[in-house]
Amino acid sequence: MSAEVDLAGRRSFGEALALRVALVRQGTRSVLVFRTDLFVGIVSTLLRVVLVLLVWQAVYGDRTTVSGIAREDAVGYAVLGALFAAAMQPFQFSSLRDRVRTGNVVFDIMRPVSLITQSTADQLGTTLASIPKAVVGLALALALGAVPGPSTAWQTVAFAVSSLLGLVIAIQCNLIVGLTAFWTTEVGGAYLVYNMAAAFCSGSLIPLWFMPDGLAGVLRALPFSAQIFTPLSIWFDRDAGWNVVGALALQVGWIVVLACAAHLIWLRALRRTVINGG
Numbered sequence: 001m002s003a004e005v006d007l008a009g010r011r012s013f014g015e016a017l018a019l020r021v022a023l024v025r026q027g028t029r030s031v032l033v034f035r036t037d038l039f040v041g042i043v044s045t046l047l048r049v050v051l052v053l054l055v056w057q058a059v060y061g062d063r064t065t066v067s068g069i070a071r072e073d074a075v076g077y078a079v080l081g082a083l084f085a086a087a088m089q090p091f092q093f094s095s096l097r098d099r100v101r102t103g104n105v106v107f108d109i110m111r112p113v114s115l116i117t118q119s120t121a122d123q124l125g126t127t128l129a130s131i132p133k134a135v136v137g138l139a140l141a142l143a144l145g146a147v148p149g150p151s152t153a154w155q156t157v158a159f160a161v162s163s164l165l166g167l168v169i170a171i172q173c174n175l176i177v178g179l180t181a182f183w184t185t186e187v188g189g190a191y192l193v194y195n196m197a198a199a200f201c202s203g204s205l206i207p208l209w210f211m212p213d214g215l216a217g218v219l220r221a222l223p224f225s226a227q228i229f230t231p232l233s234i235w236f237d238r239d240a241g242w243n244v245v246g247a248l249a250l251q252v253g254w255i256v257v258l259a260c261a262a263h264l265i266w267l268r269a270l271r272r273t274v275i276n277g278g
Contacts, residue, residue: 019113020121027125038132045086045137052082053146069209073236076147077207080235083141084163084228085204087127087134088170096122100181109270116266119178123171148236155234158244162231165251170227172258173198179262182269203229223254 056078060071096119099105108115141147177194184190199205201224208216208229219225230247237244 020117023113023118023121024125024128027122028129030122030126030129038129041086041130042133042136045083045133046140048082048086049079049137049140049144049146052078053141053144067210069207072148074207074209076141077209077232077236079141079146080138080232081204081207081228083134083137084166084232085199085202086137087130088167088227096175096178096181101186116175116262119175120171123174127167127171155237155244158248159231159235162234162244162248162251165248165255166227166231168255169223169251169258170198172255172262173223173227176258176262176265179265179269198224198227201225202227203232207232221250223258226251226254 053075056075057071060066060074064071066074096105096115099108105115108118111118138147173194177190180190201219201222203219203225208219208225211219220229230251234244234247
């Protein structure tokens with residue numbers, strides 16, 4: 001009897017996992033199906049790498065350091081920040097806003113998989129579809145010698161973990177913005193404002209190293225910086241130690257907080273939804 005229960009449990013887990021993978025693949029295909037947009041995105045990313053490289057080289061000029069930041073670190077950070085932004089802050093967020101506006105979200109709510117899971121998988125798939133252009137941009141940056149490598153293997157592992165945590169935080173923030181569609185119906189303006197705020201506060205445009213101490217301290221405590229600045233600061237940290245553990249812990253803390261916030265907002269949004277007059 002216990003063997004049958006165990007088999008049924010493994011089967012249901014496998015089916016649930018397969019369903020979530022299918023949802024992620026659907027989100028990826030929704031972007032990759034437009035081949036012209038993909039090609040244009042790759043070209044624009046390559047141009048962005050070159051432009052960012054030229055701008056920051058011009059900013060430094062003949063100087064080797066500015067505000068205590070070495071030229072190669074600032075240039076490398078700016079290039080990687082542009083690539084991170086291309087993957088984590090895309091213009092395609094989620095189909096949630098369109099489905100709320102058209103009313104099709106009622107069918108999503110009645111599905112066996114929660115709307116939160118559907119939307120998260122969709123956004124993950126969208127983000128994965130943006131990775132190819134970031135990879136091509138990184139290859140160009142490495143070929144141009146714009147990005148220095150990490151100092152130690154531990155630093156490389158910490159950077160990879162921090163990048164994954166940052167991706168989760170970015171998806172959660174996008175989800176919360178998308179859920180506001182239950183109140184405003186049209187969230188195009190909210191996405192635009194969020195995109196601008198995230199680009200500045202995350203440090204993808206200007207490293208927090210160059211900002212006033214007070215402002216930088218506030219931005220470091222926000223979830224935006226945990227998306228991009230935290231993993232990049234680990235990559236360029238010449239003395240990575242326990243401070244890295246603290247940065248990772250802060251990212252995990254934000255994941256928990258944002259997950260709770262998204263759940264509470266979803267519960268409130270569900271009360272506002274009317275299905276078949278009920």
